Amino acid sequence: MSSNWPDLFIKALLETLEMTAAAGAIAFLAGLPLGLVLVATASGGICEQRWLNRILGAIVNAFRAVPCIVLLVALIPLTRLIAGTSIGTEAAIVPLAIAATPYYARTAEVSLRGVDHGLIEAVKAMGGSRWTIMREALVPEALPGLLSGFTVTIVTIIGASAMAGAIGAGGLGDLAIRYGYQRFNTGIMIGIIIVLIALVSIVRFGGDCLARRFDHR
Amino acid sequence: MSCCMDWWDPETAAFAEKIPCSDCVRVEADFVLRRQSIPDGTIVRLGNVSKSFGRVKALDDITLDVQRGEILGIIGRSGAGKSTLIRCLNGLERPDRGRVEVLGQDIVPLPERRLQLVRQRIGMIFQHFNLLSARTVAENVTLPLKIADVPWQEREFRVQDLLSMVGMSGKASVYPSKLSDGEKQRVGIARALAADPALLLCDEPTSALDPETTLSILDLLRDINRRLGLTIVLITHEMNVLRTVADRVIVLKHGRIVEEGDVWRVFTAPEADVTHRLIGGHTSDLPSAIRTGLRNEWTRGTDLVLRLQLSGSAAGNPVLAQLTRDLDVLPVVLDASVQHVQDHALASFTVAFHDPGELLARRIGEYLASRVSRLEVLGYVQQLA
Ligand SMILES: Nc1ncnc2c1ncn2[C@@H]1O[C@H](COP(=O)(O)OP(=O)(O)O)[C@@H](O)[C@H]1O
Ligand SMILES: [Mg+2]
Numbered sequence: 022m023s024s025n026w027p028d029l030f031i032k033a034l035l036e037t038l039e040m041t042a043a044a045g046a047i048a049f050l051a052g053l054p055l056g057l058v059l060v061a062t063a064s065g066g067i068c069e070q071r072w073l074n075r076i077l078g079a080i081v082n083a084f085r086a087v088p089c090i091v092l093l094v095a096l097i098p099l100t101r102l103i104a105g106t107s108i109g110t111e112a113a114i115v116p117l118a119i120a121a122t123p124y125y126a127r128t129a130e131v132s133l134r135g136v137d138h139g140l141i142e143a144v145k146a147m148g149g150s151r152w153t154i155m156r157e158a159l160v161p162e163a164l165p166g167l168l169s170g171f172t173v174t175i176v177t178i179i180g181a182s183a184m185a186g187a188i189g190a191g192g193l194g195d196l197a198i199r200y201g202y203q204r205f206n207t208g209i210m211i212g213i214i215i216v217l218i219a220l221v222s223i224v225r226f227g228g229d230c231l232a233r234r235f236d237h238r
Numbered sequence: 239m240s241c242c243m244d245w246w247d248p249e250t251a252a253f254a255e256k257i258p259c260s261d262c263v264r265v266e267a268d269f270v271l272r273r274q275s276i277p278d279g280t281i282v283r284l285g286n287v288s289k290s291f292g293r294v295k296a297l298d299d300i301t302l303d304v305q306r307g308e309i310l311g312i313i314g315r316s317g318a319g320k321s322t323l324i325r326c327l328n329g330l331e332r333p334d335r336g337r338v339e340v341l342g343q344d345i346v347p348l349p350e351r352r353l354q355l356v357r358q359r360i361g362m363i364f365q366h367f368n369l370l371s372a373r374t375v376a377e378n379v380t381l382p383l384k385i386a387d388v389p390w391q392e393r394e395f396r397v398q399d400l401l402s403m404v405g406m407s408g409k410a411s412v413y414p415s416k417l418s419d420g421e422k423q424r425v426g427i428a429r430a431l432a433a434d435p436a437l438l439l440c441d442e443p444t445s446a447l448d449p450e451t452t453l454s455i456l457d458l459l460r461d462i463n464r465r466l467g468l469t470i471v472l473i474t475h476e477m478n479v480l481r482t483v484a485d486r487v488i489v490l491k492h493g494r495i496v497e498e499g500d501v502w503r504v505f506t507a508p509e510a511d512v513t514h515r516l517i518g519g520h521t522s523d524l525p526s527a528i529r530t531g532l533r534n535e536w537t538r539g540t541d542l543v544l545r546l547q548l549s550g551s552a553a554g555n556p557v558l559a560q561l562t563r564d565l566d567v568l569p570v571v572l573d574a575s576v577q578h579v580q581d582h583a584l585a586s587f588t589v590a591f592h593d594p595g596e597l598l599a600r601r602i603g604e605y606l607a608s609r610v611s612r613l614e615v616l617g618y619v620q621q622l623a
Contacts, residue, residue, distance in 0.1 A: 137368070139364060139366055139368040140368055140369075140370055140371075142330065142364075142368065143362070143364065143368035143369075143370075144370075144381070144385075145330065145357070146328055146330060146357060146360070146362040146439075147357065147358065147362075147381060147382040147385050147429075147433070148354040148355065148356070148357035148358035148359075148382070148385050148386065148433075149354070149381075149385050150351075150354060153385060157370070157381060157384075158370060161370065161372035161373065162370060162371060162372050164372060235372065237371050237372055237413040237414075237415055238371045238415055
């Protein structure tokens with residue numbers, strides 16, 4: 022075992038965190054509005070637009086249907102276009118974010134759809150605009166669900182980022198392949214597994230706490 | 239009251255400085271109501287309004303005026319179109335045909351943005367309260383003020399006043415899930431009144447409440463109506479609700495108005511069949527032993543059972559005593575009640591006559607028919623006792 026393995030470990034962990042945080046942030050910022058649009062344009066929504074809803078729904082479904090690893094490879098040309106390279110941590114953020122956004126949009130859509138229609142009606146009856154309805158009723162009422170959905174999305178991104186290691190993304194997945202698989206270093210392998218489990222547990226725990234904090238139902 | 243007047247500035251017709259006192263709100267609300275110059279006190283005017291959902295005619299050619307300051311009750315079986323009608327009044331539902339004049343303007347052709355401004359002046363309360371669970375009581379009541387762009391310094395005072403008006407001052411920072419149903423509806427009422435509405439719409443506001451809470455909510459609505467002169471349109475299933483609070487009532491059936499009138503009139507002399515059936519459940523019923531034993535034809539040895547109603551001043555007449563004297567019969571009272579609706583008395587008796595025979599039965603019927611408001615032959619029953 023090489024003497025600098027703690028450094029390698031920390032570096033890989035930071036890379037994983039960077040990929041997850043960046044892809045997660047993008048998925049949240051793009052997925053939440055997409056989820057809102059999906060709910061608002063659905064039939065019976067506050068801004069019914071059946072065709073827009075169908076087209077967006079189809080696109081989201083298409084992305085969700087493609088397995089993550091396939092998407093990572095298939096998006097290499099696009100990644101090269103955006104990040105300038107297809108190798109490395111930054112480059113991996115592009116396909117991860119693109120895969121996670123539709124995923125989160127669907128989760129958000131489910132939570133937003135669960136908001137009691139009576140509440141939307143109540144804000145509408147006060148004279149609230151569509152924007153007010155979204156800001157004052159839809160999002161705050163769905164917040165616990167939006168947060169736990171986000172937790173699940175982050176956990177999924179952590180898994181996908183490890184897979185991205187297989188195509189040269191760096192991070193814990195990359196470390197596992199280079200040391201655990203190619204050099205049969207069982208110690209490193211076990212260490213990576215423990216760190217991943219800890220990471221996922223922390224994310225879940227934090228997410229659950231937050232969701233509970235905002236749940237007043 | 240005096241605390242307000244010191245600060246009232248007639249030039250700008252506004253309070254020079256906000257002094258938080260519940261009278262302020264009332265004076266201000268009165269002022270807002272007076273400012274609206276709706277012709278001849280009509281606040282809502284529906285003209286030939288129809289609305290269909292697919293093949294279901296929810297509203298069929300409804301024409302209706304609501305007077306300023308009145309409480310109008312809407313009754314009808316479920317599916318009769320009550321909710322659709324009330325939702326037309328604030329544009330939540332757009333009719334297929336007809337005019338919906340609210341506060342002097344036809345709201346049917348209004349674009350969404352203008353409709354929102356009209357809605358800001360119409361409060362609405364719901365059967366299931368519809369309070370935002372992620373917002374505290376005070377935040378819920380603040381929302382209409384926020385929507386109406388009331389400056390935040392003013393919002394706080396208004397919210398305090400509103401909460402004290404509905405008796406919920408102590409619960410301002412509580413989340414709705416911690417409240418009882420009655421308290422939730424109180425908050426719903428405070429929220430509906432927040433932006434000084436000229437009209438309050440209530441869609442079965444007490445249907446989810448127990449009888450005692452129902453009474454307290456009704457008292458509150460009645461009180462608000464009297465104090466603020468607020469016009470209220472109220473849908474209800476409960477005849478007691480109607481009897482205690484409403485001034486006027488309309489009865490809907492299959493999207494049509496089948497009866498309309500002052501509450502006491504509709505209660506004491508209902509005209510439409512539906513009204514009878516809706517209100518009928520309210521007058522006390524016969525014991526089941528008699529009800530199941532009733533036959534339409536007279537046979538030897540059976541007793542005649544009649545129900546008679548006396549309304550208005552006739553309620554004080556000793557009709558049964560006169561009957562006993564004049565026809566020499568002995569009516570047995572099976573059931574009796576006297577109710578008061580809007581200070582109009584309604585007496586109702588169910589009486590039996592022991593084996594009268596055909597001839598006497600007819601004479602009893604003729605005698606009573608000319609002296610009571612309403613006579614109903616319930617039938618004949620085998621030997622009561
Ligand atoms: N949004 C809707 N879509 C389809 N049908 C509706 C809708 N709203 C009401 N209806 C129908 O219109 C009729 C009247 O409904 P509603 O006004 O809710 O009756 P009520 O409040 O008196 O029970 C019912 O037959 C109901 O099924
Ligand atoms: Mg209804």
